[in-house]
Amino acid sequence: MEKFGIYVHIPFCVKKCKYCDFISYTNCQNIVSDYINALLMEIKENAKYGQDKAVDTIYIGGGTPSYIDAKWIATLLSTIMENYLVLPTCEISIECNPNSLTEEKIQIYKTAGVNRISIGLQAKQNSILKKIGRVHTLQQYIDAVKLCQKYKILSINTDVMFGLPTQKKKHILSTLALATKYSKHISMYSLILEPDTPLYKEVMQGKTSLPKEDQVVEWYEKAVKYLQKKGYIQYEVSNFALKGYECLHNLHCWQYQDYLGFGVSASSKMNGVRFTRTKHLEEYITLVHHQESTIIQKEVLTKVDQLEEKIMLGLRTANGIDVQDIKESFGYDLVKEKNEVIKALVQKKFVILENGFLKISSKGWYVMNTIIVDLLPN
Ligand SMILES: C[S@@+](CC[C@H](N)C(=O)[O-])C[C@H]1O[C@@H](n2cnc3c(N)ncnc32)[C@H](O)[C@@H]1O
Ligand code: SF4
Structure with a gap:
């Protein structure tokens, strides 16, 4: 039976972090119940998409899902389980902030x-x-992790960021030392200075400075080596896990499996169609209550789109692309079509072609975007 993932977006935070442009709202406690009720209606209404398929991952992300009353999370999960075929082995993740x-x-x-x-x-x-x-x-982070351990939730991820104001190499390494002590999975993101964020304005006005880019690259290399030494496998460009603790939800999305997203700004890819829901909280609630679609963008993916996306996403993962699978699914012989490019990349030690898989080497991950462009069909 075909499998797919479910994503639920909880767009509330206690306070907006200075760097963040994810869709999340503050001071909205009074609207949480309306939002959850809308989500529940949308989850039930979409059950038809899940027919003849089984759910193998559920990811509740945000915003800050731990900000809202936990009973809402329980209701969301029981509604998903009542309306979809959720496998007993399903990975069910939730994003939390230490303070909540x-x-x-x-x-x-x-x-x-x-x-x-x-x-x-x-x-x-x-x-x-x-x-x-x-x-x-x-x-608060240490207390939160200890609580998870007390209740035997041992699959813990810690998000860390580098390239932050006043941050030095020693800060990153000590952050990673702490994260490896307490979690079996680490997501390590390089700060993206998003326009329209308070941090962006501070930097533009010269009130805050960020570490230089070449420094950040050097720290990243050191950080990767540190994590590898500790036994963490880099299974995707920003994600590291001890064996068996990879985040299946993200891994399956990168492997081009279908996923269905609920809530404001959630995107989905189901049966060759990609669609995204409105970013506006009140509009979302109103649309669901009027039984109207919350989808604002829909794209039917052509075979070429799907081939390109599969190559792009596959190259982000440590296993790389299954060349034979691409050939069977799309009739596209990547190794033959990109023979010269692949030869040159192999020579530079940027990619590895072995056992029918084409993957980016650890050296190549620093120039991943250029490699991906070179390997896309013409
Ligand atoms: C969208 S948040 C949701 C989880 C939770 N609210 C939190 O902050 O931990 C997920 C992660 O995205 C990362 N993130 C958010 N904005 C970012 C940015 N501008 N650049 C890099 N990483 C960012 C942070 O590491 C954050 O933990
Ligand atoms: S989603 Fe996370 S990173 Fe963004 S504002 Fe909320 S707490 Fe901060």
Whole structure:
């Protein structure tokens, strides 16, 4: 039976971090119940998409899902389970912030079926956390992880960021030392300075400075080596895990499996169609209550689109692309069509072609985007 993932977006945060442009709203406690009710209606309404397919991953992301009452999370999960065929082995992840994760919430998550928790630490140094507008402290992160361990949720991810204001190499390495002590999965993101964020304005006005790009690249290399030494496998450009602790939800998306997204700004890819829902909270709630579609963008993916996306996503993962699978699915012989390009990349040690898989080498990951462009069909 074909499998797919479900994503649910919870667009609320206690306070907006200075660098973040994800869709999330603050001061919205009074609208949470309307939003969840709309989500529940949308989840039920879309059950037809899941016919003859089984759900193998559920990811509740945000925003900050741990910000809302945990009973809502339990209701969301039970509604998904009542309306879709959810496999007993399903990976169920939730994103949490250290300051809002309480013992009561973890108990409710655990009973509801959550088996993976992702916690945003970003940096170990309280001074850096303050500088980027995070509302939690290092101690709150440690307390949160210990609570997860107490309730035997052992699949824990820690999000860390590098390239932050006032950050030095030693800060990153000590952040990683802490993260590896407490979590079996680490997502390590390089700061993207998003326009229209307070951090962007501060940097543009010269009030805040960021580490130089060549420094950041050097830190990234050191960080990757550090994590590898600790046994973490880099299975995607920003993701590292001890064996068996990879995030299946993301991995399956990169492997081009279908996923169905619910909530504001959620995107989906189902049966060769990609669609995205409205970003506006009140509009979303109104549309669902009037039984109108929340989809604002829909794209039927041609065979060429699908081939390109499969190559792009496959190259982001450590396993790379299954050349034979591409040939069978699309009639496209990548090795033959891109013979000269692949030869040159192999010679430069940027890619590896072995056992029928084409993958980017650890050296090549620093120039991944150029390699991907070179390998796309003409
Ligand atoms: C969208 S947040 C959701 C989880 C949770 N609210 C949190 O902050 O931990 C997921 C992760 O995205 C990363 N992130 C958000 N904005 C980013 C940016 N501008 N550049 C790089 N990473 C970013 C952070 O590491 C964050 O933990
Ligand atoms: S808590 Fe997470 S989602 Fe919310 S503003 Fe901060 S980084 Fe963005």
